[in-house]
Each structure stands twice: as structure tokens, then as C-alpha cells.
Amino acid sequence: MxxxxxxxxxxxxxxxxxxxxxxxxAETQSALSLWDRSYATGKPxxxxxxxxxxxAALMLPTRQRHEIRMAxxxxxxxxxxxxxxxxxxxxxxxxxTPATVPRVVNGTGSANASAAFRVFRSVVLDVFRGVGAAxxxxxxxxxxxxxxxxxxxxxxxxxxxxxxxxxxxxxxxxYFLRLAATEYPSFSHLMYVAACEALGPVLADRVFSSAIAQxxxxxxxxxxxxxxxx
Amino acid sequence: xxxxHIGILLLLFAPTTVFAGTxxxxxxxxxxxxxxxxxxFMQAGFALLxxxxxxxxxxxxxxxxxxxxLSFGAIAFWVIGFGLMFGDNPTGxxxxxxxxxxxxxxxxxxxxxxxxxxxxxxxxxxxxxxxERMRFGPYVLASVIITALIYPVFGSWAWGSFFEGKGWxxxxxxxxxxxxxxVHSVGGWCALAGALVVGPRLGRFAPDGTPxxxxxxxxxxxxxxxxxxxxxxxxxxxxxxxxxxxxVGIILVNTHLAGAAGMVGAYVCLALLGRxxxxxxxxxGAIAGLVAITAGCATMPxxxxxxxxxxxxxxxxxxxxxxxxxRIDDVVGAVPVHAFCGAWGTLAAGLFYADDLxxxxxxxxxxxGIGIAAAWAFPTAFLTFWxxxxxxxxxxxxxxxxxxLDFTEHYEIGYPEFQKELLxxxxx
Numbered sequence: 042m043x044x045x046x047x048x049x050x051x052x053x054x055x056x057x058x059x060x061x062x063x064x065x066x067a068e069t070q071s072a073l074s075l076w077d078r079s080y081a082t083g084k085p086x087x088x089x090x091x092x093x094x095x096x097a098a099l100m101l102p103t104r105q106r107h108e109i110r111m112a113x114x115x116x117x118x119x120x121x122x123x124x125x126x127x128x129x130x131x132x133x134x135x136x137x138t139p140a141t142v143p144r145v146v147n148g149t150g151s152a153n154a155s156a157a158f159r160v161f162r163s164v165v166l167d168v169f170r171g172v173g174a175a176x177x178x179x180x181x182x183x184x185x186x187x188x189x190x191x192x193x194x195x196x197x198x199x200x201x202x203x204x205x206x207x208x209x210x211x212x213x214x215x216y217f218l219r220l221a222a223t224e225y226p227s228f229s230h231l232m233y234v235a236a237c238e239a240l241g242p243v244l245a246d247r248v249f250s251s252a253i254a255q256x257x258x259x260x261x262x263x264x265x266x267x268x269x270x271x
Numbered sequence: 272x273x274x275x276h277i278g279i280l281l282l283l284f285a286p287t288t289v290f291a292g293t294x295x296x297x298x299x300x301x302x303x304x305x306x307x308x309x310x311x312f313m314q315a316g317f318a319l320l321x322x323x324x325x326x327x328x329x330x331x332x333x334x335x336x337x338x339x340x341l342s343f344g345a346i347a348f349w350v351i352g353f354g355l356m357f358g359d360n361p362t363g364x365x366x367x368x369x370x371x372x373x374x375x376x377x378x379x380x381x382x383x384x385x386x387x388x389x390x391x392x393x394x395x396x397x398x399x400x401x402x403e404r405m406r407f408g409p410y411v412l413a414s415v416i417i418t419a420l421i422y423p424v425f426g427s428w429a430w431g432s433f434f435e436g437k438g439w440x441x442x443x444x445x446x447x448x449x450x451x452x453x454v455h456s457v458g459g460w461c462a463l464a465g466a467l468v469v470g471p472r473l474g475r476f477a478p479d480g481t482p483x484x485x486x487x488x489x490x491x492x493x494x495x496x497x498x499x500x501x502x503x504x505x506x507x508x509x510x511x512x513x514x515x516x517x518x519v520g521i522i523l524v525n526t527h528l529a530g531a532a533g534m535v536g537a538y539v540c541l542a543l544l545g546r547x548x549x550x551x552x553x554x555x556g557a558i559a560g561l562v563a564i565t566a567g568c569a570t571m572p573x574x575x576x577x578x579x580x581x582x583x584x585x586x587x588x589x590x591x592x593x594x595x596x597x598r599i600d601d602v603v604g605a606v607p608v609h610a611f612c613g614a615w616g617t618l619a620a621g622l623f624y625a626d627d628l629x630x631x632x633x634x635x636x637x638x639x640g641i642g643i644a645a646a647w648a649f650p651t652a653f654l655t656f657w658x659x660x661x662x663x664x665x666x667x668x669x670x671x672x673x674x675x676l677d678f679t680e681h682y683e684i685g686y687p688e689f690q691k692e693l694l695x696x697x698x699x
Contacts, residue, residue: 182478185478186478190669194669230669230670233669233673234669234673236474237473237474238474238478241474241477241483241485242474242475243483243484243485243486271673271674
């Protein structure tokens with residue numbers, strides 16, 4: 042078993058909190074053992090991979106996998122830990138206050154948001170759904186590709202984390218609400234690149250076409266045509 | 272007796288370096304003019320084949336690259352290439368006269384026209400391998416360097432000169448009648464260099480290296496392209512006699528049967544491997560057979576021509592597998608078809624040389640020529656692409672790859688009525 046370093050107890054406790062209510066005691070223990078064994082001292086940015094491995098080991102359905110991932114994100118953020126950073130070391134922490142912990146996505150988006158934001162949000166969430174439907178491996182590859190390509194697409198760490206929060210189905214709209222509509226295509230392109238890597242260009246085109254078609258049904262599409270995101 | 276006659280005739284026409292004194296007869300000139308037109312038409316075949324293999328959003332770009340090979344290539348070959356390849360060649364290493372040739376005789380002009388078509392063919396092989404991600408401008412620069420330098424220099428070794436002197440490979444007895452190595456392998460090695468430097472298309476290989484199929488947008492184009500190429504090959508091989516003689520008949524028969532056998536070979540190979548018999552692979556098998564017979568079509572008995580074409584099918588199929596394993600993205604299979612099958616065909620031309628089968632000395636010379644072609648064309652092309660990458664940039668950025676090079680490079684899309692969901696309808 043790997044020896045957890047000084048920074049991991051906080052993460053471990055957050056994970057235990059996250060599992061509470063979703064898994065039984067025995068399942069929680071075995072999930073935490075997996076963390077100690079394989080993730081505590083090693084893999085950076087591995088939360089999605091960890092959740093996928095827990096779900097596979099416990100044979101959890103997809104829906105429950107999503108619920109656990111959401112719960113873990115929330116638990117980590119509550120303790121001021123950036124879920125998208127390395128699981129070890131002080132560098133893995135960012136200043137997140139419990140007050141900024143986002144709510145779970147309810148599917149409506151912010152009421153005072155622009156048409157561009159709502160269209161963008163619809164496309165992004167549809168793409169996440171499309172990638173999720175391709176399975177856990179695709180989801181993991183997608184997430185890794187997002188991290189790998191973000192800087193090449195001039196996406197800041199905050200932007201990438203905001204995207205990942207949406208991937209975790211958290212209602213963390215603040216970052217994107219502040220962006221100008223002209224900045225959204227960079228994010229959708231980053232997602233396209235990541236989708237190509239994770240799913241292949243054929244499936245990626247299909248997922249994006251479907252997301253765009255879905256967004257075109259919104260009333261906001263008249264003000265902000267979803268194709269501007271391509 | 273008839274076989275003996277044919278054998279003697281074939282031996283007479285074996286080395287293509289014996290150019291001087293040909294093309295004087297009006298019939299010969301007429302035949303080579305027709306053959307030039309047929310080889311010109313091969314560009315249309317390449318355009319159809321490569322555009323069909325590409326996605327709809329990149330068709331205009333692919334066709335523009337084919338047009339550039341023909342146009343820029345023709346000018347570059349006239350300015351420099353022809354002199355380097357066929358000018359006076361006292362050293363055996365390169366031609367040194369007839370640059371910017373303006374005072375050619377009618378016969379020499381016909382020869383220049385015919386050879387300019389060959390140069391464009393060598394260059395256009397590259398465009399299929401690097402389709403869908405290489406920018407147009409740098410591609411044109413590479414095409415010019417291939418037709419002005421890389422192709423003619425090797426050509427001077429194997430085919431030079433049309434005037435005075437002889438290439439050093441030709442002097443050794445290297446047999447490549449119409450260019451399995453000189454045209455196709457050289458083009459194929461350049462294509463490999465281009466594909467390596469530019470890298471694979473976005474998502475072509477999964478993170479674990481598994482190759483992903485990216486289907487072409489128009490498979491009937493692919494098939495039609497192969498039919499056009501096959502037709503053009505009659506001019507490519509038949510015209511290389513530079514004479515409207517009876518030998519053309521056997522050359523065309525060998526060419527035709529090798530193409531047919533290449534298709535059968537690819538089909539049998541796929542069936543034996545338990546894979547689906549894909550149209551795209553089997554028609555590439557026909558091209559593989561045609562490439563392979565190009566070196567020995569004038570010096571090989573018909574049975575062996577058929578065998579040469581048949582073996583080219585599996586060489587192409589397995590060669591494509593090898594590229595996939597090495598994570599090299601070759602959109603149309605240009606490297607296995609032209610480089611690998613060109614090499615195989617050149618070896619076969621030595622192995623199955625009429626009345627002198629399996630002559631070890633000849634085979635060694637053939638192997639030398641094959642190796643020298645790779646050793647010259649691949650590094651020079653690699654260096655060319657690498658310098659272009661470092662200076663002007665070679666690869667389209669990922670956003671352009673997403674939108675398609677038709678729109679981003681040419682502001683014109685191949686199918687405007689059907690691509691609205693992929694692009695912006697031409698707007699920001």
C-alpha cells in the first residue's frame with residue numbers, strides 16, 4: 042500500500058464525505074482502499090479515472106457513477122481542494138472557499154444569462170453527454186485531452202476548470218457568464234479536439250452535429266446561431 | 272519461335288535510357304502525344320481518388336493540390352527538372368544542360384511534354400498521403416522541390432540522359448522501364464516523409480495507438496479515379512517505348528493483366544486474413560499491380576507480369592497494416608501502393624527478366640536501385656518538409672482541421688448545399 046503523504050488526509054476525508062449516502066460502509070472502505078493503493082501518492086488529475094475504477098470494481102450503473110463523481114467534486118471543493126489538480130502536494134490546492142461550491146446543474150442555466158451563453162451551455166452539456174455515452178474510457182481520455190490541449194487553445198486554468206465543473210454536472214456558471222460570446226468558440230473547439238482524440242473524428246463530428254442540432258431548437262438560437270461555435 | 276521473337280524485341284526495348292535517335296517518325300511522335308494526354312488524364316484519376324478518400328470538407332483542397340502538382344510541377348520541371356534529368360550527363364550523376372529549354376526540336380519537345388507528365392505524377396502521389404491536414408502554400412513549395420530536384424536527380428541516375436552521357440544506375444544495367452522506382456517509389460518515399468513530418472490527422476489514432484477509420488466522403492469517386500488511372504497507365508507504360516511499334520501491344524497486355532491481378536491479389540489477401548473485402552482496398556490493389564508492373568512491363572513474360580501484379584496486392588494490404596502499426600497516417604495508402612509496390616515491381620523486373628530469369632547479378636542491381644531511390648528521396652523530402660514546417664509552417668491548425676481546409680485555405684467549399692451544418696455557411 043502506498044503511504045499517504047501529509048496532504049492526502051484532507052482529500053481522503055473529502056472522498057469519504059462524498060461517498061457518504063451514496064455507498065454503504067463496506068463499499069466506501071473498499072473505494073478508499075483503492076484510493077490509498079493507487080491514487081493517493083501518484084496519479085495527478087485522476088479523479089475521473091478513480092471514480093471510473095470504483096464504479097467498475099463495485100459494478101455501479103452509469104447514473105450512480107455520475108452521482109458519485111458529482112458528490113466527490115462537491116466534497117473536495119467544500120474543503121478548498123481543486124479536484125482537477127494533482128492529488129498530492131500543496132500545488133494541488135487552490136483557493137476555493139466553501140461559499141463558491143457550485144450547485145448541481147438543474148438544466149435551466151442562469152436566468153439572466155445571454156442567448157450566447159445559453160446556446161453555448163446547451164452545446165457543451167450535450168457534448169459531455171455524448172462523450173459520456175461512449176463509456177468510461179472515452180470519458181477519461183476526453184478529460185485528459187482537455188487538460189493536454191487547453192493551453193494550446195489559449196484556455197486558462199480557470200477556464201479549463203470551469204469546463205470540468207460542467208463535466209461533473211456542477212452548476213458553476215460564473216466563469217462562462219463573464220465571458221464574451223466571442224470567447225465561447227475557443228472552448229467548443231477545445232472540446233472538439235478532445236472529442237476527436239477520445240472518440241475519433243467520425244464520432245466527434247456526430248456528437249457535435251447532434252449538439253448543434255439540439256441547440257438550434259432553442260429560442261436563443263435565433264440571436265446566437267449555434268454554428269458560430271464550430 | 273514467336274516467343275523468341277518477342278523475347279528479342281523485349282530485350283531491345285529493355286533499358287529506357289536508349290532515348291537518342293528515337294521519336295523521329297511521325298507515327299512515334301503521334302503515339303507519344305497521345306500517351307502524354309493519357310498520362311495527363313491520370314491527374315484527373317488521382318484527383319478523383321484522393322478527393323473521394325478525403326472527407327467532404329477537404330475535397331477542394333485535395334483537388335487544388337493535384338492541380339498545383341500539374342501546374343507548378345510542369346513549370347518547375349521545364350525550368351530545372353528536365354535539364355537535371357535529361358540534359359547532358361557526362362558524370363552520370365545529373366544533367367547539366369537544357370535548363371529553360373526553348374530551342375528544342377519537335378521530337379525533343381514531345382519528349383519533354385511526356386516527361387513533364389511523369390514528374391507531375393511523382394509529385395501528386397504525395398498529396399494523397401498528406402491530405403486533410405497540410406496547408407496549401409507549403410505543399411506547393413514541396414511539390415516544386417520534388418519536380419525540380421528530388422525526382423529529376425534520381426531520374427538522371429536511372430534514365431539520363433536524352434542527349435549525351437548516361438546515368439550511373441543505367442550504366443550498371445538497372446531496369447525500370449516506365450518508372451516503378453523512378454516515378455512511383457520516389458513519389459512514395461516523398462509521401463512517407465511528408466506524412467511523418469506533418470503527423471496524423473486529429474483523432475486518427477486512439478490514445479493507445481489503435482488506428483481509427485476515417486471514411487472517405489465519396490467511394491464512387493475512388494472507384495472512378497482508379498478506372499481513370501488504369502486508363503492513363505496505358506499511356507504511361509505504352510508511351511515509354513517512345514515508338515508506335517508492335518511492342519506496345521505486349522506492354523499494354525502486361526500492364527492490363529498486372530492491374531487485374533493486383534485487384535485479385537488484394538481480394539485474396541483480404542479473404543485469407545478474414546477481413547471484409549473493402550472496395551477501397553481492392554481498387555487500391557489494382558493500382559498496386561499497375562505500379563508494380565511499370566518497371567518490367569516491357570521485359571517480362573506475361574505470366575510473370577500477372578504474378579508481379581498479384582503479389583503487389585498483398586504487399587499493399589500488409590504495407591498499409593505496417594503504417595497503421597507505426598501510427599503513420601496515409602489517407603489514400605500512397606506509401607504502400609507507390610513506395611512498397613514500386614520497390615517490389617522493380618525487384619520483380621530483375622527477377623523475371625525475359626530469357627534471363629532469376630539472374631542474381633541483375634537482382635542485386637535492382638536492389639541497389641531500390642535502396643538508392645529510398646536513400647535519396649526519403650531524406651531529401653524529409654528535410655524539405657521539416658524546413659517548411661520550421662519556417663512557413665506545414666500543418667493546418669486544429670481549428671482549420673475541424674472546419675475543413677476547403678473553407679480555411681480556399682474560402683470555397685466542395686458541397687455548399689450539403690455542408691451547412693459543418694461550416695458557418697461562409698460566415699465568421
